[in-house]
Amino acid sequence: MNEERKLIVSSSPHIRTPRSTRAIMLDVIIALLPALVMSVVMFGVDPLIVTAVSVISCVVFEFLYRKLLKKPGGVGDLSAVVTGMLLAFCMPPTADNWWLAIIGAFFAIVVVKQLFGGIGKNILNPALAGRAFLLISYAVRMTTWAPARFQHIDAATAATPLSSLHAGQLVDGEFNAVFDMLIGNIGGCLGEVSALALLLGGAWLVYRKVISLRIPVTYIGTVAVLTLIFPRGNNALFWMLQNLLSGGLMLGAIFMATDYCTSPVTPKGQLIYGVGCGLLTVLIRYFGSYPEGVSFAILVMNLCAWLIDQHTAPRRFGVVGKKTKAKKEDAKA
């Protein structure tokens, strides 16, 4: 070589997908926007304030932690933004709770995420753990619901469909109730109210291949089957629909349970995980003291993710299944 040329020698492959962690997180943020918009429509500007406080605190805590402890990486991967949005989404949509968001963000980012090693290392979903922390510590504030804009009630606070369900009652005006739940014209957490907006976001994530359908479908499917088989009230179908559309089920199944870091990576494991989440959710909703079972169901399953992975390794390529092998050996013998 005559001229000096600087060439890099590295192991193959030499090309990589444009989809970085940041790109994936950006897709999640986009997918969360419809629910935020619906929340603003229903509750006014308050949800925006809570979300902004939550997102900013998450990013600041993450930045400070990495900086002060001189750890590599920062907030560029946008994962703190996602955590912030998700945390805000499971808080009441009233702006006077803004300082709760800061406490939740601290617990989520510093205690649950960073103390375990940061992105990819935490064993619990930070947003859900933050929510659970707030729910236990500030039970009243976390369960005082503002009515949605178009709700036909005069009270300053509203019972959520979920609390009615917990009491074993179907919401009156069955068809209208289901419609209200779809668009979010109900009391409830900031980002959980509109099932339709969340489903839209879920469709975006599936279309962009950010998530597979395995966890959401098995999760929602399990809840659907169980509530259909064991209904309360006089209409099993409406009981099931109201269970599916109320509370944090959609947000949980589409955005929380599919959190990469805390769910299994094997295809079979993801199916088991989804069923487990559904089962626990129904058990808590039916027999627990809290009306909502989604957060705790997912948090418990989070802890099982590693165990599930270990027992659901994909079938080794080129090795026939145990059953067929046993049959063959039997035939030989």
Add this chain to the structure above:
Amino acid sequence: MLFKSHGGVHPNDMKAPANEAVITTIPQPPQVVIPMSQHIGAPCTPLVAVGDEVKLGQKIGEAKAPVSAPIHASVSGKVVAIEPHLNNLGNMVTSVVIENDFKDTPAETMVPAPAEALESPEQIADIVREAGIVGMGGATFPTAFKITSGWGKVDTVIINGAECEPYINSDYRTMVEHPEELLKGIALIMKACKVDKAYFGIELNKKFAIDLLNFKGAKQMGIEIVPLKCQYPQGAEKTLIKTITGREVPPGGLPAAVGCNVFNTFTAYSVYRACYEGWPAIERVVTVAGSAIADPKNVKVRVGTSMEWVFEQTGGFAKEPWKIIMGGPMMGMAQYDLEVPCGKGTASLLAFAGDEDKTVADPVCIRCGQCVDGCPMNLQPIYMYMYQQKGDVEMLQKLNIMDCVECGSCSYICPGRLHLTHAFKTGKAMVQAHLAALKAKEEAEKAKAEAEAAAKAEPAKEEKKEEK
């Protein structure tokens, strides 16, 4: 019919614009450096000495071992040196350096085989062996040995025309420009393998080639063209066999274990040239492409031509490259010296100047599991990586790391930019070293036990003798 293989990723195929570029010839280099090892198996010993005049196609290297392939002069001229040179794998290999006389005086052996020879599997295999044909897809396994070792076991011949690596077009251009020769070459391979059915798997981004080969009467020759979904690594041997026949090659096994023999498209074309034209494996169609290349194209390159010459003769670099790759972007080898010669299995030369590899300072796993979904061998790269980083050889074995085909799908798809494939190459070496150490220890203990036993037995013998 569409066939989908398990796992896999979908990189942008980057076939344009070189897929429209007709194969051209570049001027010959003044000197060629021909490594004596261009195949898997025993390296060749040079048959010529410094100062010898050699003719085009003359055999200049040979090994007695069955798993090997002879090497031929790719130009006519004079041997000026026999010395170690850097090869594409980064090793120093004994190489014959020939000064080109630009006459291309053919050797006497470069004549078409007699027609009756092409009727016998044994004779075709002999011609293939003598022509030094190896797996041209890059694996460079000696083709004649593949044919003969499959006799009695193989019932299906598969021709690999997936060309699933991005950028590469050399097989596609060969299909389009030499369809009849290619089909005749496949027919010869079928005859040599003693089977009458062949599948020719071609990815759907080469629709024109699929139609053309069907039009040229592939079916009538017993060759079924199988359109394949575009998906990497569709052309990996085990994946291709699974896709086309549904059979799975057992771990550590060869395709012959499930009755299959897989040959690359260019291998089939080389078999044709060897049998009908008398040309040994001294020329390869090479795709020159990549973001640093001024004018991507496909050229015929004589074995032993330096990369530098090929780049110069194809229009050079438009931008300063930071990476030069011999082979495809997914499995090819990055090169640091442009003097490295092109070999029998060089399907492409790539030069990158853009942001292709997207390396980051601190790769972080976010447990997305895309590597598990993408692995064609059903492995769990995420956990293999963790245990490789820990150096836990036993867990690596439990996770079947030796099944890894190093296709690069996991690294490609990883959003956290982990160097997964690199870790597994290292991890496999760790496992091999561990097993070798265990074996050595076992043997040493055995030898020690035997020595002790012998030492005990001997005094006993002596005592017996004394008694007598």
